[in-house]
Amino acid sequence: MxxxxxxxxxxxxxxxxxxxxxxxxxxxxxxxxxxSRAGAFPSLNIGTTEDAIEIVAFAPGIDPSKLELSIDKGLLTIAGERTAVREEGARAYAQERFKGTFRRVVELPQQADPDNVQARYTDGLLVIKVGKREASKPRAITVQ
Structure with a gap:
């Protein structure tokens, strides 16, 4: 069996x-x-619009200046570090929040334009928009 x-x-x-x-x-x-492995950090949502590929990384408690983003050969890399949050003198007896360095790599579709990328971090969300190449966008063709 x-x-x-x-x-x-x-x-x-x-x-x-x-x-x-x-x-x-x-x-x-x-x-x-x-x-992706269970518990991978940060959790990601990936979607698309007519003009861009949108990646949303759920990364609360991160200093935006500690985030590193790069695109190389069609791979988007999100790396950084999340520090522990603890009151002085407090000892942990349970800890469920991940702390330490992290790195996530996302393979971008071929229509992604690595020269057209915007990123912003607001309220614990890292929103990355990678524009699509003009040649990959749908266009209307007039029949003569």
Whole structure:
């Protein structure tokens, strides 16, 4: 009998299988945003508009000056450090908030224009907009 049961949610099971295999073989970079490891920081939402690819990183408690963003060969890298928040003299007996350095790498689609990037940090959200190349935008063609 197999250790794998495929119920009604085949894609969920495939994600679970991929996470299991990544754990067995040491992981590395996730193949897609859906297959990123559980608890990866910061959590990301990635979407698109007609003009841009939008990445929202949920990164509360970070000093924006400590964030580093770069794009190289179609990969967007978000790196930084989140420090511990503790009252002086207090000892922790439970700690659920991640502290330390982090790094997330996102593969951008081919239509992304690395020369057209904007980023802003507001209320714990890092919003990155990567413009699309003009050639990749839809255009109307007149029939003669």
């Amino acid at each position: 197999s250790d794998f049961y495929f119920g009604n949610d085949l894609f969920g099971e495939l994600d679970r299988l991929q996470r299991h295999m990544s754990g067995v073989f040491g992981g590395g970079f996730p193949a897609s945003i859906r297959s």
